[in-house]
Amino acid sequence: MTEAKKIGFALCVCTGKCPGFEKMDMWDFINRVRIELPVEYAFIHPQLCEEDGDRFFDDYLREDRKYMIAGCAPTMQYKLFRDAFKERGLDVKKNLVPLDIRDMTTEDAFQLVEKTLKELGAE
Numbered sequence: 001m002t003e004a005k006k007i008g009f010a011l012c013v014c015t016g017k018c019p020g021f022e023k024m025d026m027w028d029f030i031n032r033v034r035i036e037l038p039v040e041y042a043f044i045h046p047q048l049c050e051e052d053g054d055r056f057f058d059d060y061l062r063e064d065r066k067y068m069i070a071g072c073a074p075t076m077q078y079k080l081f082r083d084a085f086k087e088r089g090l091d092v093k094k095n096l097v098p099l100d101i102r103d104m105t106t107e108d109a110f111q112l113v114e115k116t117l118k119e120l121g122a123e
């Protein structure tokens with residue numbers, strides 16, 4: 001797989017207290033993604049849209065990578081993360097693959113990630 005097709009995966013959980021994540025077991029979900037799917041790694045972040053999220057992105061983002069973030073709606077993610085991506089020389093529309101997994105079960109969210117990775121050619 002080329003560098004451009006390597007995908008880092010993050011689950012953003014709105015502090016872990018948001019009702020939108022009550023139907024899933026976030027630990028089962030993230031472990032299935034990191035073990036069963038073709039991602040470089042997978043982790044949970046509590047709140048990427050806060051100030052420390054910007055600092056995290058500043059340390060973490062690489063130009064040769066795509067990032068799939070499962071969390072809130074894509075339109076929100078594009079808006080919330082645009083500046084942090086731009087700071088690191090990335091185009092949020094190109095380098096971010098945002099997935100809305102709120103109100104999904106563990107299985108439904110897993111299947112959405114699996115399907116989207118296939119569409120991106122990450123096998």
Ligand code: SF4
Nearest residue numbers: 012014047049071072
């Ligand atoms: S980026 Fe979205 S999912 Fe993550 S904490 Fe902010 S609103 Fe919640």
